[in-house]
Amino acid sequence: MKLTYQPFQLELKHRFTIAKFSRTATPLMLLQIAHEGQVGYGEASMVPYMGETVETATAFLEKVDVSQFRYPFNFDAIVDYLDAIAPGNTAIKAAIDIALHDLDGKLQNKPCWEMLGSDLAKMPVTSYTLGIDTPEVIIQKLKEAPDCKVIKVKLGRDSDRELINTIRSITDKPLYVDANQGWTDLSESLELTYWLKEQGVELIEQPFLKTDLESNAWLTARSPIPIIADEAVQRFADMDQLKGVYHGINIKLMKCAGMHEGKKMIDKARQMGFSILIGCMTETSCATLAAAALAPQCDWADLDGPFLSGNNPYPDPHFKEGKWILNNEPGLGLKTL
Secondary structure, eight states: EEEEEEEEEEEEEEEEOOOSSSEEEEEEEEEEEEEEEEEEEEEEEGEEEEEEOOHHHHHHTTOOOOOOSSSSSSHHHHHHHHHHHOOOOOHHHHHHHHHHHHHHHHHHTTBHHHHHHHOGOOOOBBBEEEEEHHHHHHHHHHOOOOOOSSEEOOSSTTTTTHHHHHTTTOOOEEEEEEEETTOOOHHHHHHHHHHHHHHEEEEOOOSSSOOOOOHHHHHHHHHHSEESSTOOOGGGGSGGGGGGTSSEEEEEEEHHSHHHHHHHHHHHHHHHHHHEEOOOOOHHHHHHHHTTTTTGGSEOOOHHHHHHHOSSOOOOOOOEEEEOOOSSSTOOOOOOO
C-alpha cells in the first residue's frame, strides 16, 4: 500500500465572509492511496479557523504508517490508529478515510453510497451558500448561482435583515441560514427567528457561541425554525452533550474525520431524535462526492463546494434538479482530468 499527497490552493470565485472570518482561498491536501492496482482519492480542506495547515497536514502524514491499513479495512481500528498519532487534525484524517473508502469501493467493485447503505431515491437537494456581502455583490452572486432549489445565507452581523431583504428582492427560493455563533442577544434573536420564518427560512445553524449551551437551548425551546448545531458538534463524542440544546446537527466530514465516523454520527443522531444536515467546507468534487454518498441518510444537504471554487481540479459531479446525481461506478465515482 502506497500513500502520496500534494498541497493544492483552492481559489474561491468570490471572497467568502462569515460572522467572524473572511477568505478568498482555502489550502487543501490532495492524497492518493494505491493498493493492488487501484487508487483511492482523498482530500483535506483546511479552512484557517479550524487550525490545520499544509504544514500540520504534512507533519501528520509523515507519521502515518500505511502498513497499518490492512485489507479488508477495519475502519474503527483505523480511526483509533489515526487518533493515537495526534489529537485534532480532523481534515487530514478525513482525507485518509475518504481515500480508503474510495479504494475499498474499487476493490469491491461497489459504489461508496451502496457500501454505506444509502438509497439514492432519498437524495436531498443541496443548498447554494452566500457569504456576507454588500447588496450589490449578493445580487451578482445570485445571478451567477447554479440551478439550486435552496439558498443558504451566512448571517451573524448587524446587516442580517438587509441581506435577507436583498435576496428576497431577487428570489423566493427557500432559505437556510447560518449565524456562525454571531448572535448575542436572546430577545432580539428570538424576534429574528420569527421574522426569518416569515421570509421562508427552514433552518438556522449555530446562533450563539458553541460553548453557550444555555442560550442555544433557550432559543431551541422557543424557535419556530429548527436550530442546528454546527461549530458545537465536530465528532461522535460531542453528541451526548447536545441533547435538548438543538433540534439537529450539521455533520461535516472535515470535522468528524471522515465517512466512517460521519455514518456513525448519522446513526446516533437518529437514535437521539436529531434532524441531520450534512455540510461541507470549501471542497472539490472529491470530498463533495464523499459527503453525497451519505446525504440520502440526512434531512438536508449543503454540499456546494464545486460551485464556489474557480479551479476545481476534478470535473464537477452530475447535478440535476438541485441534487447531486451519483453513479454506479465503484468507490466515489470521482472523475479525473
